[in-house]
Amino acid sequence: MGMGTVRVIPWVLCGLAGLAQAQEPLRLEALARCGDLLDRQQQSFCLQAKGIEEGPLTVMLGGQPVAAQRDGQGLRLQLRQGAQASAPVWLEQAGRRSNPVWLSMAGSHVLAATPAEVAKNMDGLTTYVDLVSVIIEERFDGLGEARKLAEKYGAQVVGAIAPLNTYQLRLPVHNLVERDAMVLRLGSEVSVDAVVVEESSPEGESETEGRKEQPKPSPDSDEWAANRFADAVNFYQRRVLAKKAPIKTTPIRVGVIERDVDFDSPDFARFLQPCQAPRSCLYARDAQQPTQHGSSVAGILLAERKGPGYSGFLRGLEGASQGFEVLLERNSDAGITANVAASVNLVEDGVRVLNWSWGLHRVGALNVEGDEVDSLVRSGLAMSGYEELLEEFFLWLRREHPDVLVINSAGNGASFSGTDEYRLPSSFVTDQLLVIGGHQRSDGPAVPLDDPAYVVKRASSNVDTRVDISASACTHASTLNAGEQGAVHCGTSYATPMVAGIVAAMLSINPTLSPAQVRMLLRRSAMTLGANYDFEPSDADDLTAPILPSERNFQIDNPDVGRSARLDMQKALDVSVQSLEQARGR
Template sequence: MRVAAIGLLGALTCAPAFAGQDLRITQLQRCGDLFARDRLTWCLHASGLPEAQVGLQLAGKPLRAERVERDGQHLRLTLPAAEHESGPLWLEHDGQRSNPVWLSLGRSHVLAATADEVTENMDGLTTYVDLVSLIVEEDQDGLETARRLAEKYAAKVVGAIAPLNTYQLRLPVKNLTERDAMLLRLGNEVGVDAVVIEESAAESGEQEPDRERPQNREWAANRFLDAVDYYRERIPAKRAPIDTEPVRIGVIERAVDFDAPNFAAYLQPCDPAAGRTCLYARDADEPDSHGSSVSGILAARAADARDSGFLSALDAAGPGFEVIVDPNSDGGIAAKVAASVNLVEDGVRILNWSWGIHRIGTVDVDGEPVDSLLRSGIAMSGYEELLEEFFRWLRREHPEVLVINSAGNGSARSGRDDYRLPSSFITEQLLVVGGHQRNQRRDVPVEHPQHTTKRASSNLDMRVDITAAACTRAATPEPGRRGEVHCGTSYATPLVAGAVAAMLSINPRLEPEQVRELLRRSAMTIGRDSDFEAAEADDLTAPILPSERNDRLDDRDVGRSARLDMRKALELTVDSLRHER
């Protein structure tokens, strides 16, 4: 039974929280009537809620008592849309704060299937039985069309990504035979562009274990600390200081473990206007979770500067970065797209997508089948249509936003649109990142092309724009203890995202294509002498062109793959300010 809050979530007669359990928000998502216009509802799950009064703050302002209901460790928030804006939400009690999570007033949300609403298909993949999404033709009223078809097929509209004219239906089916029969009928309806089915649960991310490589040596290959030093010294320089602007970064991940020392500081008040990096995320159970590692590369606060996140290391000079971690729900690819839409509407300039999928039948550069993150052909075609709608909307409504995506770890070709998503899309607003590792056989300077080598698992080819270090140390629950090293293109991606965020803080007028140009103009190289044959697996990225080296045909970098140089990218961004004057 739900009871209205008294005071600010006043005295309640529920079971006391586990002794010593910290106050944490573990879930926050839209619920109730997703299509309500004036009053929006969210369901929040927390751990450590006491019996006594608890405060609930949204963007630093307390929520009124009558807008909150409680049932045990669950809260239900109902807010007038006209009176609030998207912002960080947290709980307070007796001097303790919970982790801040991002509450978005964006209307895009899809449901995730429960354990008894999925089954295994003929390919051995877990698939949703009764939840599908309809992409409605652009000239149609999407909600009206979805409701008309729902009534015709005795279904129910339960979710939406309205800016993409996409609506989620719960079908009256009990097995895959019934579902697939209904999919055929829905797909042939007038006004329906495509039907999206979900396979597997939310992505675990693209990573692989590696316990041998020290993180600081890997990041040195991208001049990580050199970039931190340059930003700290050059931006506030007394003779010619640079005005910077705050940047929001959206990270499509599940959660971050705020019990880990690397993230504990974010349980305290954080004001980006004061030039601090702020992190908003749901709480995870494990410090070495994928979301913690990806987010940590941007925002970890470690005693050892070599393990700190890039943006948090800029706090002394930066304008204030906001890192928003949000998966929408565990509803697979559609949920990732829904979260991305909401975050873009909330002012995110960069989206970090450390995820991707391969079609069943994908083969690597050696002709062997790829066996990770697989989807069936029917699922891939639906995802391709959905992602195409997303990038079309992005180009039309938000041309300033850049999506930074991992190339993948299948040792396959990232640009094959029939076998790999989303990295295969050709658009100025998608930047694809491959992974490299330190060359253990050659002791050469960082600028040398053979200082690093292609990571054997990294996807490759002309569609990959740049590479970055693929290995990072996971957070741990104990201060001073260093975590195990995890590797994959998932962790190369936020290195590039962090560099881009710093670049945009210096010159917010840069367009996505200009960002790509500066990254590749500043890039160091990787690999042997010029080799344009992908069969040799040396073309890890699109080869550097003469136009990216001052139009010099004889430049030694021409033809090699591009390796992120974080410091040089910042230097060129500062130079770009002079060229605009």
């Protein structure tokens, strides 16, 4: 067998006899570490595809063919650290090309539980029975200590997020009573900082819309106009390519913690073709339906649609930018632990902006009306572990990658984002985390775009001063037919990539901007919404931290002071150019 060529045994294809006639599209649906997850030198990856036919099949990694072996109905790669770097992987066969998926050699990976390995806890939530993660104190050798603990408790080390000194154990338990007893014993070990108990369904879930909703906008409503989306695209194209003092932009890598994208949708069909800078590229697993969460989030960044204001933002910057790479990655379906593992890998692979369109509420969290939040809730036991894990992540980020910025959705529980009793991860206070609320076009009298009454806070959006800025919460889902208008989806999940996209564009103009400077420029350039509350809002109508006089050139009587901040994409780019010019003039 030649390098990178897989000879498929005919009997394997007996169930696919009818595919030759229709020639099913070639798609990569899954990619994950397999084998010994603790081996950083020799890493194995298992791929699942559809549309493979009899005959030669080439596996491409970073543009070069690599050897692969059949493993059941999938493929297995064995790669050596140092010999191959993190890169997109795709399949080629008989003139067909699959979607490219990002393959990370960074090494962090955790296992998801199977349906037989979960149970319902006292709160009625699905929880892992025998898989937990231990965060080892910094002064200990993480892997060595995890193995000692495993030997002591009859457990097995099965996964790792080594940069965070976090290791996943499979415990010798059969029910939640046994698990909880062992978790208590593990937590009392001198070397253990915290134990992370995972609470998520095996199939996972996305950030859903909350119970407290308001009507969605009409399908033809241009919600993105509220953030000057088209104006920003026009400004970037004109200013970067200006004949006088053009700007040399920088390619930026964006990480998106999502499961997959439907490459059968015309929105993403172009990414089935070879892609390299200065074009923008998308790497993701293939989804079953275009209406799923990942396609909608990725579409705000890179969808290929007809008509102004409907294509993805970064797609609109092509021709002027040096390209943006968008890496969609979830690691596995192991809930928040997997989200963090994927984030660590992406950061180590050079991602500058991370899009987190997810978050959790603690059981018992109350919304602004005093009712309990009923969407995306987790027990106190799980939330305490998540809090420790996320704290380790942000400490590592500050220490090792201080230029990386995480953009996080505020949540859709009509609750509060600023305290860990209510929601994670938005309650963390760090320069490297931006929290995004959602607004919607007002149905009141027509007013100018920059009028605070042009939009209203979306009823389900979480609030309080921890929310840094708001953006349009509604977008059109992708479809399978070109020119067809998708259903309207709303939530802070979709406001988040609006901000992630503009932050990536700002950094492409001035890559020296720190996370704190990015927040400052976004707030200084923001439009407003809502009434002026003089910093003492009533009825929780404030959506974001109030605009300060220092964010309006110290004008105490500026009408924006005290109002919530609304993203102005065009102005954000303008002030980024000004920051670059000021840096050059020093």
